[in-house]
Amino acid sequence: MITVKQLTKTYGAHKAVDNVSFSVQKGDIVGFLGPNGAGKSTTLRVLTCYHPATSGTATVAGYDVLTQSMEVRRRIGYLPESNPLYPEMRVREYLDFRGKLRGMSRGDRAAAISRVTEACWLGEFIQRPIGQLSKGMKQRVGLADALLHDPQVLILDEPTIGLDPNQIRKTRQLIGDLAKRHTIILSSHILPEVEAICERLIIIAGGKIRASGSIGEVRNRIVGASRLIAEIRGPVQQVQDGVRKIAGVKSVDVHAADGWNRLHIGSDEGRDVREEIAALAARSNWGLRELRLEVGSLEEFFTQITAKAAGAEAAE
Ligand SMILES: Nc1ncnc2c1ncn2[C@@H]1O[C@H](COP(=O)(O)OP(=O)(O)O)[C@@H](O)[C@H]1O
Ligand SMILES: [Mg+2]
Structure with a gap:
């Protein structure tokens, strides 16, 4: 439904969006997740024909956002970040005005207004001046408009x-x-928000995509990068060598203290070697008092990715 290819958008010398590619299938609900300044709004503005990309292409329902923008606009509802409304207008009046701007006939507008009023739970507020509504209600008016x-x-x-x-x-x-x-594509700088609403997520920071996939896939990536912690009592060199020889083990760091060796074990992606380590300890008559997979949370992963992006930017 949406295809973005090698999209770049610069403001002066600043690359706000840097060679971003992704696609969204029909019926998907995708979270565009990233810290402030990541390039989320800039990307969404290109998709909604608000401003042109510096390079790259984007299509919506097969139409190019640059050369077929009327077709694209017809198929997109956009709720901008700062949702501009007219405070002195009543809700119905505002939606009617917006319908006119879209070239809808009187009959179409009436039908559309009752449809969106119901969809956005605006019924009892339809005659209220927008200026009197709460922020949450105003957001629903923006959605109704979209x-x-x-x-x-x-x-x-x-x-x-x-x-x-x-x-x-x-x-x-x-x-x-x-x-x-x-x-739906929705942007957010809050992970739990995206987790609560979306099926897929695209993590963007510093204008680049850092991870994408279903929430499960991104979680699996985190598990793949997890560390194993073990505490084993035995001769330090033999313990280290023994663990290192286990298939799938990539790295072993040992800190020895009061007779116990605390090991941080890195393993191949997705490989859980806890059973082999327990067997090794039993076979060698070593004590084993801790054996734990340390899985980072999605939150931690997001923080790491965005910190890395910030670091890379500072280094440039
Ligand atoms: N109109 C603009 N002119 C100059 N720089 C801009 C403009 N809009 C955004 N930027 C810059 O581009 C980067 C990305 O901004 P934006 O897309 O708004 O990020 P996000 O929506 O993820 O917070 C930021 O560094 C921001 O300062
Ligand atoms: Mg933004």
Whole structure:
């Protein structure tokens, strides 16, 4: 549904988005995750025909965002990061105005407004001036606007930023509902947000994609990079050599203290050697008091990736 190829966007000398490629399948709900300044909004603005890429291409439903922008706009609903609304307008009036801008007939507008009012739970607020609404309600008006022309694709830039926990819960629920009918990309700088809503995630930092895949796949990558901790009592050199010989073991660091050796063991991706280590200790008559797989959390992984990106940027 969405294909982005080698997309780069520079502002002056600054590369905000650097050679980014990804695709989104029909019906997917994809989280675009990254710290502030990662290049999320810039990428989404290219996809929504807001500004052109410096190089690379992007298509939505097969249409090029640069050369076929009218076709793309027809298929996309966009909730920008700073959701601009007219505070003096009433909700219905605003949606009607937006429908006119889209060239919808009076009848189409009336039907669309009742559809989005229901989809975004706006019923009792439809006659209220926008200026009187809470931040969460305003966000729902922005969503209703994005849905007015019943687009196939929804692009939501930090849809829950600035909302209180209750509003966040409601908005997430609403997005979950919308995901049944639309392909969605939503950006966020908060991992639990993306985990709660999305099936796939794309982690971006410093303008580059650092990881992508289903939440499970990204988790597996983390397990692959996990470390094993063991505490074994025995002659330090023999313990170290013995463990190193186990198939799949790549590295062994030993810290010896009061008769015990504390080992940090690195192994091949996805390989769990705990059983072999226990067998080795038993065979050699060594004491074994700890044997633990240290799996980093997705949170930790995200922090590491984004810290690495920040470091690389500082070094440039
Ligand atoms: N209009 C602009 N002019 C100059 N620099 C910009 C502009 N918009 C964004 N940037 C810069 O591009 C980088 C990426 O910004 P942005 O895409 O807004 O990141 P994110 O949405 O992930 O926080 C940042 O370093 C930001 O300062
Ligand atoms: Mg942004």
